[in-house]
Amino acid sequence: MTELDTAADPGLRDRVVDEICGLLPRVLKREVSGATADTTLMEALGLSSTAALELVLELEERLEREISVEELGRDDFATIGTLAGYIAANLLPEED
Numbered sequence: 001m002t003e004l005d006t007a008a009d010p011g012l013r014d015r016v017v018d019e020i021c022g023l024l025p026r027v028l029k030r031e032v033s034g035a036t037a038d039t040t041l042m043e044a045l046g047l048s049s050t051a052a053l054e055l056v057l058e059l060e061e062r063l064e065r066e067i068s069v070e071e072l073g074r075d076d077f078a079t080i081g082t083l084a085g086y087i088a089a090n091l092l093p094e095e096d
Helices: 012-028 049-063 082-089
Strands: none
Touching: 012 049, 012 082, 049 082
16 A cells, blocks of 8 residues: 555545554554444543554554654544544655
8 A cells, every 4th residue: 555645545534544443453452343433542442642652653654654743633533533534634745
């Protein structure tokens, strides 16, 4: 999954939601079932700030792109969907 571009790929947010759901068991070190875009990260899943950072780093590796974290705030971690929306909108261009 390399050439990610939000303008060219309107389904990018949904793909990022899928990637987050796939990474959660690894980051949280436990089984996570039934997670959706509406699942709250902190309240329902108990995501800590350390685990949130790990999740973003894992996503960068999985997506093979850097994520601009300059504007990333606590509100972006409200749900899987809000985080996916932020990431889809803040992927940095690939370097040549």
